[in-house]
Amino acid sequence: MAQETKEKIVGEAMRLFAVKGYGATSIADILQASGANSGSLYYFFPTKQDLLLEVLRRYQAGIADMLLAPAWEGLSDPIEKVFALLAAYRHMLVATDCTYGCPIGSLALEIHEPDPPVRALLAENFEGWVLAVEACYRDAAARLPPDIDRHALSIFTLTIMEGAVMQARTHRNLLAYDASIAMLRDHVARLEAAAKNSTDYQNQGDLT
Amino acid sequence: MAQETKEKIVGEAMRLFAVKGYGATSIADILQASGANSGSLYYFFPTKQDLLLEVLRRYQAGIADMLLAPAWEGLSDPIEKVFALLAAYRHMLVATDCTYGCPIGSLALEIHEPDPPVRALLAENFEGWVLAVEACYRDAAARLPPDIDRHALSIFTLTIMEGAVMQARTHRNLLAYDASIAMLRDHVARLEAAAKNSTDYQNQGDLT
DNA sequence: GTCTATAACCCGATAGAC
DNA sequence: GTCTATCGGGTTATAGAC
Numbered sequence A, B: 001m002a003q004e005t006k007e008k009i010v011g012e013a014m015r016l017f018a019v020k021g022y023g024a025t026s027i028a029d030i031l032q033a034s035g036a037n038s039g040s041l042y043y044f045f046p047t048k049q050d051l052l053l054e055v056l057r058r059y060q061a062g063i064a065d066m067l068l069a070p071a072w073e074g075l076s077d078p079i080e081k082v083f084a085l086l087a088a089y090r091h092m093l094v095a096t097d098c099t100y101g102c103p104i105g106s107l108a109l110e111i112h113e114p115d116p117p118v119r120a121l122l123a124e125n126f127e128g129w130v131l132a133v134e135a136c137y138r139d140a141a142a143r144l145p146p147d148i149d150r151h152a153l154s155i156f157t158l159t160i161m162e163g164a165v166m167q168a169r170t171h172r173n174l175l176a177y178d179a180s181i182a183m184l185r186d187h188v189a190r191l192e193a194a195a196k197n198s199t200d201y202q203n204q205g206d207l208t
Numbered sequence C: 001g002t003c004t005a006t007a008a009c010c011c012g013a014t015a016g017a018c
Numbered sequence D: 001g002t003c004t005a006t007c008g009g010g011t012t013a014t015a016g017a018c
Helices: A002-020 A027-034 A038-044 A048-072 A078-095 A103-110 A116-139 A150-171 A175-207 B002-020 B027-034 B038-044 B048-072 B078-095 B103-110 B116-139 B150-171 B175-207
Strands: none
Touching (some): A002 A027, A002 A048, A027 A038, A048 A103, A048 A116, A078 A116, A078 A150, A078 A175, A103 A116, A103 A150, A103 B103, A103 B150, A116 A150, A116 B150, A150 A175, A150 B103, A150 B116, A150 B150, A150 B175, A175 B150, A175 B175, B002 B027, B002 B038, B002 B103, B048 B078, B048 B116, B103 B116, B103 B150, B116 B150, B150 B175
């Protein structure tokens, strides 16, 4: 069946791009892994870049079901959801002996050419991630100081995840990852404490 | 002169690996840019990876003179030195229209193979950076709470720089970079405030 | 140490029958 | 849509004269 062949190609491309990178994955690698033939692949994807674009669209479309839902299963506390997401990347690192973490981040630094369509999809993937985390911080409502920018805090969270994954991959251990996430925990805890104090002051004010 | 040829080759390799990446830079590119001939390059560096190792050794050896000294010129405040270093990466992004930032980070995510010697040098580069920042935080002495781990804070700082550069490159703008660095500023400011409060308490205690 | 020429290989992509 | 065979070009690296 045609759809099956296409799915197999895209699935193996997703896997191989994540494991070996885009440049280091040859079309021959994808053909061998998927069991498809050259003619079939080029029937669906005229160029290798078209296949990359499809892979990035899949990541984008799958962020809720493939990434967030499994990470957030059984959780309701919005702040815990943020750290559960970061724990999901930690699991990915553990499961691969710190060989890879975030496929989008790896591709983002590998693609050096302008490649506007590729870069736009990488950016959209980042934006989807940031928006999901931002929703958590918004749900945390009064637990955070009202004057801190939730969008900026979400960007900061992505920044830390990507930088921490990079170091884990380089050192092949989780020390820098854990230290970085612990620092973010500390920062969020300080924000919560600051919000609580100002609320206490406010309540004090109401009582006078 | 032999040494001159070698220096030209290494210099252009440093530049091209940073701009185009390791895999996307061919030996032919380096030969053309340096004006050297194939025979000369392979006389000094038997394989392309040997050239990469030399490039990484140069980055490591040059961190003080090439990176820190220019960024810290005229500065003495240790906390300001940390943010001046982060500003240096911002300048690099601005100067290249957000095309590249940290060569070590880019190479770290590009190299997917185990490549133990390469990865060891990447790790040493990160460690040198972290130790330099750690020295700043140590010099800040009593301005930070005594119970916070200066080494972990330095790793956190590198994490943020790398993650922020990645997003700047992807979005081709500085919004995520500036937002991330501003958040680190806020975090450090909160640490300084916490240290000051606890010192005040202590002084208060001395007065009773 | 430097030069030129080229080997040996792998890559993305295509042609054309079925 | 699927298959096989292959093209044209770029890659790292080498050979051997100077």
